[in-house]
Amino acid sequence: MGGPKLPEQERADAILAAAYRIALTEGLDAVTARRVATAAGISPGLVFFHFQSKDGLLQALLDVLLNGTLDALTHPSLSALAPWDRLERMIRVELDRLVEYHAGVELLFAFYFSRPDDLFRTRIEASFGRYLEAFLPVCQEVAGPGGVSGASTGVGGVSGDDLASTVVALIHGASIQAIRNPASVYPDALLATVLALRPRPAERP
Amino acid sequence: MGGPKLPEQERADAILAAAYRIALTEGLDAVTARRVATAAGISPGLVFFHFQSKDGLLQALLDVLLNGTLDALTHPSLSALAPWDRLERMIRVELDRLVEYHAGVELLFAFYFSRPDDLFRTRIEASFGRYLEAFLPVCQEVAGPGGVSGASTGVGGVSGDDLASTVVALIHGASIQAIRNPASVYPDALLATVLALRPRPAERP
């Protein structure tokens, strides 16, 4: 019985990787200590040695999932663009990411809805909150002080806050669509609707 | 041991009601044969007598959840309105329903993400599909043959299909927002963005 063959702390990472693999392919419910251990080629007890409980393992897995989620939106290359172009770029980047990593997104939702308590939800909701905050500045810039008049609505129009929450709702909705059928997501269709709000770009001859 | 006290076929309904109550308050995982039986005041065996398996019970529960989901959108009172007004009304009705029944919506998502297999997904996706179909006609009417020009985008604009998928995505996104925090859903904000696409309503003095 037992001795360190990989004494390195990579063990935890290896376990997490195995858990991740199982969660992606067989669902969150399939992530059990025994199965993870088997997939990682170790003994079940080790799982509880490195993570104290199953919830510990799942929380660690969730952290892996959430890290790197927000990177693309704060990429410095965006700040050079004009507001509307930046917003368009951000949305497009997000939609593309959603389609590419739809399996991960699905897993994230599986985490969220797996239990009604706050164990996972607070983290995920915090992440969603940061999501909105990432979009707020651009949307406010785009809307201006009076809101987007859209050159069409009679009165005033859409404030920056409205636009931001709309954009986030749109992306979340697209997530679900991407999970159902990744191939059915057409970023151009969704973008067209948002960009229709843009005032005519000052004659570009 | 045992004899019919409620020989009526309401038994199945009573069991379903108990399961529904448990699912809403304690989550899908809490729906076990014993707990449901206890909540319904019957013996565990009865659950398997009326529904053959746990999956049978869950499928029946899902059916309960899906029925009545689409009623509001096909309400005949809508057909009298002008296209844009009808679209606005439909979206508003849906958003209100989402907020009111957010617990049910949450349960629906819990069903969807509870397992990667097709046991629940096909039904739910079919329901989503009908959802889109319910919005398609209005959106096509609103967009017209050339698409919504929005009076702002340079070229053409948004086709009816684009608009419909956008609207559905928006509503799905709002669902998630409603689950996180029902009080934070502002239908006006989301509607404002969509309605900004409407061409100026021909001077209404």
Place this chain on the structure above:
DNA sequence: CCCTACATTGATCACCGGGTCAATAGGCCG
């Protein structure tokens, strides 16, 4: 009034999940 059909019970089974733990194997430091 019995007897058949059906609803109902509750005990019971096999199984699997999370979690614990004594035993042990390796590396490392003196």
Place this chain on the structure above:
DNA sequence: CGGCCTATTGACCCGGTGATCAATGTAGGG
């Protein structure tokens, strides 16, 4: 080399779950 600390093992316990089943009670038809 000898101890010591940590990683590791695998057997084990306990609780809960889905599912089965013989026994039993009730209703209703002849």
